[in-house]
Amino acid sequence: MQLSNNPRVFIRRPIAEDCQTLLSLHRRNQDFHFPWTFPPLDESGCQNYIRRCQNDNFEGLLICCAHHHQIIGVVNLSQIFYRAFQSAYLGYYADAYFAGQGLMAEGLHLAINHAFYTLKLHRLEANIQPDNQKSINLVKRLGFRKEGFSPRYLQLNGKWRDHERWALTTEDWH
Numbered sequence: 001m002q003l004s005n006n007p008r009v010f011i012r013r014p015i016a017e018d019c020q021t022l023l024s025l026h027r028r029n030q031d032f033h034f035p036w037t038f039p040p041l042d043e044s045g046c047q048n049y050i051r052r053c054q055n056d057n058f059e060g061l062l063i064c065c066a067h068h069h070q071i072i073g074v075v076n077l078s079q080i081f082y083r084a085f086q087s088a089y090l091g092y093y094a095d096a097y098f099a100g101q102g103l104m105a106e107g108l109h110l111a112i113n114h115a116f117y118t119l120k121l122h123r124l125e126a127n128i129q130p131d132n133q134k135s136i137n138l139v140k141r142l143g144f145r146k147e148g149f150s151p152r153y154l155q156l157n158g159k160w161r162d163h164e165r166w167a168l169t170t171e172d173w174h
Contacts, residue, residue, distance in 0.1 A: 009103050011061045011075070011110045014053055018062065019046045021071055025095050032096035036132050038157055039074070039093065056080070059088070059119065063107030065098075072098040075111040077119070086122035088115060092135075099134075108142060116170045123170075127153060127163040136164065144168045 014022065023046045026039040033039065040046050053060035057080045063073035073094040080088040092111075094104045115121045126144060128135045144166040152160035 008066055009063055009072070009107045009110065010066055011063055011107060011114065014050045014060055014062050016047070016050055018071070019043060019050060022046045022049070022074075025071060025074075029093070029096050032099075033093055035157060035161075036129060036135065037091070037093045059115075061107075061111050061114065063094075063104065063111075065103070071095070073104050073107055075108060077111070077115055077121075077124070080119070080121070082120075086120065088119075088121055088124055090115075090124045090126040105138060105141060108138070112142065112168065112173060116173055121170075124168050126166045128166060129161055130164050136166070139166045139168075142168065143172055143174060145172070 020043075022039075023041070023043060026033075026041055026046070030041065040049055049060065052058050057078070059077040059080060061075040061077075062071050063075060064070065065072050073092060076091040077088040078091060090111075092104070092108060098104070112124065115124055124144075125147075126135075126139050127150065128139065130136075130149075145168070147165045147167050150163045150165055153163040154161055
């Protein structure tokens with residue numbers, strides 16, 4: 001099911017049949033993602049991820065090329081809270097083959113629209129390691145503002161890593 005589109009990319013929810021494609025993307029991009037993110041590298045992990053996308057508090061989205069429908073990136077809205085908070089954490093990663101073409105920015109734009117207008121969230125927060133300048137530049141271009149620094153915020157690959165906290169609210173979204 002295609003959620004929304006623009007001329008170059010569209011987003012959709014992952015389905016069970018995406019498992020092997022995601023696994024291939026993760027394995028192929030392991031060095032590109034290190035040390036920023038660690039997506040599952042085995043079939044069981046990919047299947048668990050796809051099942052997790054069915055939970056009410058987690059929305060996984062695939063960014064796909066409109067021309068050939070290939071998965072070029074992944075966006076996750078996790079720990080979705082409603083009521084007075086209406087917020088989620090935003091995480092994402094791309095296929096290195098498509099890096100530098102603006103496709104990830106376009107896909108994230110669609111995912112943010114989905115978060116704010118379909119899911120009716122008010123705030124998105126992206127926590128990014130300070131040395132991940134490409135990711136920081138991406139959220140800046142999308143209008144996120146830096147809210148702070150969190151030492152030893154998240155454990156990745158067995159190590160507690162510092163993160164910068166970036167956020168965007170519906171009022172600031174263009």
